[in-house]
Amino acid sequence: MITWLIFLVFGIPLFKVIGEMYSDKKATGEKLDQIQNRLKLIEKQNMSKYISFKKDELPDDWCVLDTSQASAMTSELTHEICNEHILYGKNFHVIARMDGRDDFLFAGKELELYVVHLTWRKEPNPQWPMTTSFEDKSDFLENWRKIYD
Numbered sequence: 001m002i003t004w005l006i007f008l009v010f011g012i013p014l015f016k017v018i019g020e021m022y023s024d025k026k027a028t029g030e031k032l033d034q035i036q037n038r039l040k041l042i043e044k045q046n047m048s049k050y051i052s053f054k055k056d057e058l059p060d061d062w063c064v065l066d067t068s069q070a071s072a073m074t075s076e077l078t079h080e081i082c083n084e085h086i087l088y089g090k091n092f093h094v095i096a097r098m099d100g101r102d103d104f105l106f107a108g109k110e111l112e113l114y115v116v117h118l119t120w121r122k123e124p125n126p127q128w129p130m131t132t133s134f135e136d137k138s139d140f141l142e143n144w145r146k147i148y149d
Helices: 001-047 067-080 137-148
Strands: 062-064 092-098 105-106 111-117 132-135
Touching: 067 092, 067 105, 092 111, 111 137, 132 137
Parallel strands: none
Antiparallel strands: 062 092, 092 105, 105 111, 111 132
């Protein structure tokens, strides 16, 4: 009888607390999974914001870079620009290179494009490396030749 009395006094509330703790832990785990899945989706959406070109979409003078070349040229641009450069602090990646030149096509996250003439050295002047901005893919395709006129 005393055992039942102890169980009724202490056992039921204890089971209730343990059950709530387990339920909260399970709910927290589910919430954490939801948050992680949401972050993955946001990251995927952010990456898809970058403009991409298929090989046949680029003008004849331009060629798409492979992943290792793109990574190397993105790192090079990051190295070359000073704090006052138009691209400083922006997220971008390289898409293509103009044949026979040190001109590269970079894409930003806001669907903008930049043709950048790399100099292969750290630049203290924000005008270098020389950069021409384009609002979007169609702007680039229509106007890129004006850089060289």
